[in-house]
Amino acid sequence: MNKTAIAIVLAGSVFAAALTTTVGAQATRSSNEGVYTADQATKGEAVYKEQCAACHGDNLEGSGPMPPLAGKDFLSNWQGKTLGELFEKTQTSMPATAPGTLTPEQTAQITAYMLSTSKYPAGAAPLADKVDDLKAIRIDAPK
Numbered sequence: 001m002n003k004t005a006i007a008i009v010l011a012g013s014v015f016a017a018a019l020t021t022t023v024g025a026q027a028t029r030s031s032n033e034g035v036y037t038a039d040q041a042t043k044g045e046a047v048y049k050e051q052c053a054a055c056h057g058d059n060l061e062g063s064g065p066m067p068p069l070a071g072k073d074f075l076s077n078w079q080g081k082t083l084g085e086l087f088e089k090t091q092t093s094m095p096a097t098a099p100g101t102l103t104p105e106q107t108a109q110i111t112a113y114m115l116s117t118s119k120y121p122a123g124a125a126p127l128a129d130k131v132d133d134l135k136a137i138r139i140d141a142p143k
Helices: 003-024 037-052 070-077 084-091 104-117
Strands: none
Touching: 037 104, 084 104
16 A cells, blocks of 8 residues: 555544544433432422522523523423533523522532423433533433
């Protein structure tokens, strides 16, 4: 093989490895797989009422420019994205009056409450409070 052919084969191998890594990093679980606990959602309800309800409504229905955090309108905005994306947006931009002040644990609890309210099933393990872990969980329509 000449140097050009070797370079092409090597570049192709690097591209294939990068593609495999990217595909492997995509969401591999569904929000329908019991990704939070009922206890976590209960704690999230208390945090939600204290930190979020004034803007997003008592029942997560949204109000004016504040989007709903449950139901079909929420799903139309988030379906196909990951819980990591939702967690990160919540963690960095909420509450609107003091962005970034929620702890990772509070953000996970609120996210669990949102999932519970949208009728996703609870499971045995709590929802993680790390974005990278949550990027593996795709938001699907509840079953």
